[in-house]
Amino acid sequence: MSISVKEVSEISDQDAGRRTPDYLDQLEAEAIYIMREVAGQFERPALLFSGGKDSITLVRLAQKAFAPGKIPFPLVHVDTGHNFIEAINYRDELAQLTGAKLIVRYVEDTIKAKGLKEQTGKNASRNWLQTFTLLDTIEEFEFDACIGGARRDEEKARAKERIFSFRDEFGQWDPKRQRPELWNLFNGRIHKGENVRVFPISNWTELDVWAYLKREKIALPSIYFAHERELILRDGHLLANTPVIEKDENDQIVTRQVRFRTVGDMTCTAAVESSAATLDEVIAEITVSRISERGETRIDDQQTEAAMEDRKKGGYF
Amino acid sequence: MDLLRFITAGSVDDGKSTLIGRLLYDTKNILADQMEAIERASKSRNVGEIDLALLTDGLRSEREQGITIDVAYKYFQTPKRKFISIDAPGHIQYTRNMVTGASNADLAIILVDARHGVVEQTRRHSLIASMLGIPHVIVAINKMDLVGNSEDAFLEIAKSYQELASKLLIKDLTIIPVSALNGDNIVDRSVNMPWYTGETLLSVLENVNVLKDQNLEDSRFSVQYVIRPQTEELHDYRGYAGRVQSGTFKKGDLIKVLPSEQESKIAKIEFGGNEIEEASVLESVTILLEDDIDISRGDMIVSLNNSPIVSQDIEALVCWMDDKKQLKPGNKYVLQHGTARSRCSIRDIEYQIDINSYEKLDEVESLKLNDVARIVLRTAQPIAYDAYQRNRSNGAAILIDETSNVTVGACMIE
Numbered sequence: 001m002s003i004s005v006k007e008v009s010e011i012s013d014q015d016a017g018r019r020t021p022d023y024l025d026q027l028e029a030e031a032i033y034i035m036r037e038v039a040g041q042f043e044r045p046a047l048l049f050s051g052g053k054d055s056i057t058l059v060r061l062a063q064k065a066f067a068p069g070k071i072p073f074p075l076v077h078v079d080t081g082h083n084f085i086e087a088i089n090y091r092d093e094l095a096q097l098t099g100a101k102l103i104v105r106y107v108e109d110t111i112k113a114k115g116l117k118e119q120t121g122k123n124a125s126r127n128w129l130q131t132f133t134l135l136d137t138i139e140e141f142e143f144d145a146c147i148g149g150a151r152r153d154e155e156k157a158r159a160k161e162r163i164f165s166f167r168d169e170f171g172q173w174d175p176k177r178q179r180p181e182l183w184n185l186f187n188g189r190i191h192k193g194e195n196v197r198v199f200p201i202s203n204w205t206e207l208d209v210w211a212y213l214k215r216e217k218i219a220l221p222s223i224y225f226a227h228e229r230e231l232i233l234r235d236g237h238l239l240a241n242t243p244v245i246e247k248d249e250n251d252q253i254v255t256r257q258v259r260f261r262t263v264g265d266m267t268c269t270a271a272v273e274s275s276a277a278t279l280d281e282v283i284a285e286i287t288v289s290r291i292s293e294r295g296e297t298r299i300d301d302q303q304t305e306a307a308m309e310d311r312k313k314g315g316y317f
Numbered sequence: 318m319d320l321l322r323f324i325t326a327g328s329v330d331d332g333k334s335t336l337i338g339r340l341l342y343d344t345k346n347i348l349a350d351q352m353e354a355i356e357r358a359s360k361s362r363n364v365g366e367i368d369l370a371l372l373t374d375g376l377r378s379e380r381e382q383g384i385t386i387d388v389a390y391k392y393f394q395t396p397k398r399k400f401i402s403i404d405a406p407g408h409i410q411y412t413r414n415m416v417t418g419a420s421n422a423d424l425a426i427i428l429v430d431a432r433h434g435v436v437e438q439t440r441r442h443s444l445i446a447s448m449l450g451i452p453h454v455i456v457a458i459n460k461m462d463l464v465g466n467s468e469d470a471f472l473e474i475a476k477s478y479q480e481l482a483s484k485l486l487i488k489d490l491t492i493i494p495v496s497a498l499n500g501d502n503i504v505d506r507s508v509n510m511p512w513y514t515g516e517t518l519l520s521v522l523e524n525v526n527v528l529k530d531q532n533l534e535d536s537r538f539s540v541q542y543v544i545r546p547q548t549e550e551l552h553d554y555r556g557y558a559g560r561v562q563s564g565t566f567k568k569g570d571l572i573k574v575l576p577s578e579q580e581s582k583i584a585k586i587e588f589g590g591n592e593i594e595e596a597s598v599l600e601s602v603t604i605l606l607e608d609d610i611d612i613s614r615g616d617m618i619v620s621l622n623n624s625p626i627v628s629q630d631i632e633a634l635v636c637w638m639d640d641k642k643q644l645k646p647g648n649k650y651v652l653q654h655g656t657a658r659s660r661c662s663i664r665d666i667e668y669q670i671d672i673n674s675y676e677k678l679d680e681v682e683s684l685k686l687n688d689v690a691r692i693v694l695r696t697a698q699p700i701a702y703d704a705y706q707r708n709r710s711n712g713a714a715i716l717i718d719e720t721s722n723v724t725v726g727a728c729m730i731e
């Protein structure tokens with residue numbers, strides 16, 4: 001599978017004349033509506049782009065929402081320095097093809113500027129540190145709305161979050177004081193310094209995203225498909241073998257045929273063994289798989305039962 | 318395959334979370350690792366058997382207190398339909414969260430504990446379901462196992478519910494005896510209640526017709542955003558981006574823009590940059606007009622010969638949601654209706670509705686959290702609305718506090 005993203009920027013003619021209302025059309029219409037509310041209600045919105053399939057879906061939805069115009073807000077990427085190179089290349093190509101403005105800010109710079117302490121040791125991750133870079137970026141550009149690709153089916157705390165999720169001036173989410181969200185009347189009114197995180201695909205499941213990528217014929221970074229790779233086998237998880245992960249004598253280096261089901265940082269995204277080389281095969285595998293996406297591949301959420309809730313309160317996406 | 322959104326309501330401990338857990342479990346929608354997590358949590362809290370309610374109780378304080386505080390969404394599917402289930406808190410202090418969940422629901426499942434029958438919460442939640450115009454209501458009489466699966470007990474509760482429902486606007490009502498804990502009449506037909514010959518809960522969920530609930534007559538389109546690429550080849554392009562709230566729009570349709578009353582004709586409808594013939598309810602499209610008229614966000618495009626009411630004076634049922642400040646006549650707010658926002662002031666509280674007895678209370682001076690009342694308000698700009706019970710999407714509005722910016726009221730325009 002190539003990493004060409006040409007197809008992403010060309011919206012296929014298939015859409016013309018399509019009339020049967022099915023759930024993907026309904027979810028798509030809702031997400032487009034939300035994108036347009038963001039453009040209509042805010043002065044300086046941004047789309048947070050991670051290189052993962054959810055944010056790739058967001059870009060397509062934004063294209064459709066504003067066609068034939070360009071996406072009226074920048075794509076913002078918080079680069080941890082631990083990203084897969086395939087995801088980074090894809091990001092750059094996508095920005096170019098869609099004509100959207102791309103803003104990249106580096107966690108590395110935040111660490112230096114603020115003299116932050118990095119986690120050390122074998123399970124070190126920059127997942128928590130990226131929150132600082134994100135909050136700084138929001139301040140730097142005075143973003144009043146940040147669109148993200150979180151889905152409610154991913155995780156328990158996310159299942160409770162609003163589509164327009166209010167954050168105070170410290171970027172914090174307060175689950176007990178969420179604004180009521182009625183009908184599709186989204187209230188994006190805020191004071192200066194506050195911002196709103198917006199989740200247009202809140203109501204999509206992982207399978208919906210895959211089905212949509214397939215229907216829209218969207219090319220993905222190659223790591224989503226089966227490929228041979230050298231990996232670190234650690235506590236039953238397969239991690240990419242990269243210098244940014246500290247290894248010790250218990251780690252085993254193996255070569256396996258794998259694919260990634262989510263694409264986060266290399267330090268906390270595990271691969272799954274797979275021979276699925278096409279979207280159809282990936283979808284078939286996920287349909288029969290009896291393990292959830294985060295359970296299978298996100299090492300960061302397994303630490304405590306409320307891991308995500310705590311990170312969100314601190315300003316995490 | 319289409320999508321059904323439903324809310325579960327009832328008092329604390331009636332079994333809402335268990336019911337959702339049971340639905341997911343019996344339709345094989347619980348993944349292996351989620352199941353393990355629940356088993357682990359059940360063990361650590363010493364509840365003996367696995368507790369399916371743990372699937373939806375997500376926030377730390379919810380798990381600690383063992384109750385549902387905020388709306389939780391769950392997603393599952395059967396070969397027939399995709400479902401979004403909305404588990405809303407039952408306690409009176411969280412009524413506003415229930416209203417939040419109910420506002421988007423196609424169907425409500427109201428749980429009743431078979432041992433207690435119709436109680437205050439049943440009445441309150443039924444009123445909310447009716448007020449919010451949820452077209453389908455299932456009353457699930459739960460914990461039938463605790464009343465010996467008795468048909469008489471079921472019939473008695475069903476009768477008293479029907480009496481209650483006769484005072485409300487519930488278009489489609491189904492009453493089912495269930496046991497969420499044991500899975501009776503949820504997905505599988507109960508062997509313990511052979512006397513019940515009606516549908517199972519899942520069967521109703523899979524088969525209710527939601528297409529018929531849509532308003533296909535009154536064509537309404539709130540403009541969200543104006544697309545103006547201003548490039549060389551698209552120099553004069555001016556597209557109005559929005560979602561069809563009700564009815565349909567076709568190329569060539571004669572339309573009117575509100576509140577300005579300017580008339581024009583639809584030149585083209587686009588989706589994702591491609592031309593389409595027509596756009597129907599809930600579709601997000603872009604409309605281009607033949608005439609160059611001044612339209613911006615907040616304006617509404619409607620068909621020329623079917624107009625909503627355009628007025629600055631509005632009467633509405635309101636559910637008050639602010640726990641800090643009360644609603645009083647003379648107060649000013651921002652009213653958001655569709656994509657339009659206008660300042661407004663409260664003229665009068667006509668009467669409050671006792672949400673338990675449904676009695677009208679006159680001479681009410683202010684509304685506090687969770688109160689429901691009929692109010693009169695006046696907006697600074699005219700609003701183009703339909704009555705909520707006729708057109709849910711064009712009869713709904715919210716009130717926003719001008720200083721805190723919080724959403725403080727849910728309005729159903731009458």
Ligand SMILES: Nc1nc2c(ncn2[C@@H]2O[C@H](COP(=O)(O)OP(=O)(O)O)[C@@H](O)[C@H]2O)c(=O)[nH]1
Pocket residue numbers: 327328329330331332333334335336370384385407459460461462463495496497498499
């Ligand atoms: N015997 C019996 N107990 C039930 C049934 N459904 C729920 N329960 C129990 O009732 C209690 C409250 O259930 P829960 O789902 O948390 O109620 P919620 O507060 O409405 O979400 C739990 O202990 C359940 O196990 C039922 O059908 N039969």
Ligand SMILES: [Mg+2]
Pocket residue numbers: 333334335370374384385
């Ligand atoms: Mg509960």
